[in-house]
Amino acid sequence: MSRFALVAAVSMLSLCAPSLAQSPPQCSVTFLGPAQSVSALSETGVVVGQANVGAATRAWVASAASPLALLPLPAGDQSSWALDVNEQGVIVGAVSVQISPEFQGRAAKWLPDGKGGYTVHELGKLPGHIGSVATALDNQGDIVGYSKTGMFRYAVLFSAPGGVLDLNPLGVFDPQAINDQRQMVDKQFKRLDLDTMIVESFPLPSGPPAYQAATGYAINELGQIAGTAVLASSTSCVYQAARHMDDFGWQLLSPCSSIANAHDINDLGDVLFKWNLIYNIVHLEGLGDFSPQQLVSPDAGPWSVLGSFNMDINDARQLAVIATDTSSGVTGAALLTPIGSPAADLGHAGPGPAQLAVFGDLSSGGHADLTLWGAPEAGLVFVAAGLTEAPTAFKGGTLVPVPILLLLPLATGPTGTAHATVPGGGGPLSIDLQAVFADASLPGGFGLSNAVRVDLLP
Numbered sequence: 001m002s003r004f005a006l007v008a009a010v011s012m013l014s015l016c017a018p019s020l021a022q023s024p025p026q027c028s029v030t031f032l033g034p035a036q037s038v039s040a041l042s043e044t045g046v047v048v049g050q051a052n053v054g055a056a057t058r059a060w061v062a063s064a065a066s067p068l069a070l071l072p073l074p075a076g077d078q079s080s081w082a083l084d085v086n087e088q089g090v091i092v093g094a095v096s097v098q099i100s101p102e103f104q105g106r107a108a109k110w111l112p113d114g115k116g117g118y119t120v121h122e123l124g125k126l127p128g129h130i131g132s133v134a135t136a137l138d139n140q141g142d143i144v145g146y147s148k149t150g151m152f153r154y155a156v157l158f159s160a161p162g163g164v165l166d167l168n169p170l171g172v173f174d175p176q177a178i179n180d181q182r183q184m185v186d187k188q189f190k191r192l193d194l195d196t197m198i199v200e201s202f203p204l205p206s207g208p209p210a211y212q213a214a215t216g217y218a219i220n221e222l223g224q225i226a227g228t229a230v231l232a233s234s235t236s237c238v239y240q241a242a243r244h245m246d247d248f249g250w251q252l253l254s255p256c257s258s259i260a261n262a263h264d265i266n267d268l269g270d271v272l273f274k275w276n277l278i279y280n281i282v283h284l285e286g287l288g289d290f291s292p293q294q295l296v297s298p299d300a301g302p303w304s305v306l307g308s309f310n311m312d313i314n315d316a317r318q319l320a321v322i323a324t325d326t327s328s329g330v331t332g333a334a335l336l337t338p339i340g341s342p343a344a345d346l347g348h349a350g351p352g353p354a355q356l357a358v359f360g361d362l363s364s365g366g367h368a369d370l371t372l373w374g375a376p377e378a379g380l381v382f383v384a385a386g387l388t389e390a391p392t393a394f395k396g397g398t399l400v401p402v403p404i405l406l407l408l409p410l411a412t413g414p415t416g417t418a419h420a421t422v423p424g425g426g427g428p429l430s431i432d433l434q435a436v437f438a439d440a441s442l443p444g445g446f447g448l449s450n451a452v453r454v455d456l457l458p
Contacts, residue, residue, distance in 0.1 A: 027336035033068025041312035041320035048082035092134035107132035144175035189214035226265035241273035269415035286419030352447030364425030395444035400451035401432035427456030
C-alpha cells in the first residue's frame with residue numbers, strides 16, 4: 001500500500017471530529033435474567049446485582065456468556081447483596097440470616113471456584129459491632145466498606161494485613177468506590193490513598209450560586225470523582241450532578257433538582273447521572289448526553305430501559321441496566337454492548353497513563369470512534385500513523401508505528417480525553433496508530449499511549 005493511500009485514509013480523521021449533537025452509538029441488548037437491581041459491571045463484562053426470591057433479597061451474577069445465577073449463601077442465611085465485582089470475578093457485598101442484609105448483615109466476598117461457581121467467605125467486623133457490609137473492591141485485592149454498631153457506621157478496610165482496619169480516625173465515612181491506584185472515595189467526597197493513608201478534601205464549586213456540601217459515589221483510574229454538588233438553598237432545587245477532576249476542578253453536569261446524582265464514571269470520563277425523576281443521562285465524553293433508550297439499536301428488539309440508579313458503565317462503554325421486553329412484559333437485568341469491533345491493542349503504553357481505543361464498523365459506509373483518555377487536560381496530542389509495527393525506544397517509552405508517515409493533531413478536553421471519527425472503507429488496509437504528547441511531568445518530557453491496529457475494510 002502506498003504512502004498516498006495511507007495519507008488519504010488517515011487524514012480523514014482530522015476532518016471528522018465528533019460534535020456534541022451527533023448520533024449516539026448503537027447497542028445490542030443481551031437479557032441476563034429476571035432481577036430488580038444492578039449494582040456493578042466489571043471491565044470484563046460481568047454484572048452483579050440483587051433479585052427478589054420470595055420475601056428475601058438475593059445477590060446474583062451474570063454475563064453475556066453466562067445467564068443470571070444466584071450466589072451461594074452460608075448455611076443458615078437467607079439473603080445477600082452483591083455490590084461490586086473486579087476483573088478477577090471476585091464479588092463483594094453482604095449476607096444475612098434476615099430477609100435483607102439491611103438487618104444483621106455481615107460483609108462477604110465470593111470467589112470463583114474455577115468450575116463456573118463461587119465460594120462465599122465472610123470478612124468480619126470491628127470488635128463489639130453488630131454487622132458489616134463490603135461496598136467496593138479493586139483488582140489489587142483491597143476491599144472497603146463499613147462496620148456498624150446499633151446507631152453508627154465506621155469506614156473500614158476489610159483486607160488490611162492485621163484484620164479489619166478502622167478508617168474512622170482518618171475522617172472518612174461510608175466508602176463508595178475504589179480504583180486500582182488504591183484511591184477510595186467516600187460519601188463525603190473525600191479521597192483516601194491507601195498507599196499513604198492521606199485523605200484529601202476538595203473545595204466546593206465556586207459560586208454563585210453558593211454550595212454547602214458534596215457527595216461522592218464513584219472514582220475512575222485517573223482519580224476523577226462523580227457525585228453530587230449540594231447548593232446552599234432553601235428550595236427543593238438543591239442538587240446538581242457533578243464530577244471533579246484534579247487539574248480542572250468541578251464540572252456541573254445537570255441543572256439543579258431535588259434528586260440529581262452522578263453515580264458512575266469510567267476511565268474515558270463517561271458519567272451516568274440522574275436529573276429529576278424523569279431524566280437518566282448517559283454522558284459519553286466527547287459525544288454528548290443521551291438517554292439510555294437512545295443507545296438501544298432498533299434491531300435489538302422491543303426493549304425499554306427503565307429509568308433508575310440501576311446502571312453501570314465500563315471502559316468498553318457497555319451498560320448494565322434494568323430493562324423490560326415490551327412484547328412479553330419480562331423485566332430484568334440486561335447488558336447493552338456497542339455494535340462493532342475493537343481495534344487490536346498492540347500494547348506499549350507509557351510513560352504516562354494514556355490509553356487509545358478505536359471501536360466501530362470500518363467497512364464502507366460505516367465508522368469507528370477513536371477515543372484517547374489519560375492525556376494532559378486541555379492540551380494538544382498527536383496521533384502517529386504508520387504502516388509498519390517496529391517498536392522503537394522513544395523518550396522513555398516505545399513508539400510502535402515506525403516510520404511515522406503522518407501526525408494528526410487532536411485537542412484534549414477538560415478530562416484529558418480526545419475524540420475523532422474514523423470513516424470505514426478504502427481497505428483492505430491496516431494502519432497502526434499511537435498517541436504522542438508533550439508532558440513536562442514525565443521524566444522524558446513526553447507521554448505515549450498504547451498502540452492500536454486499525455483494519456479498514458472494503
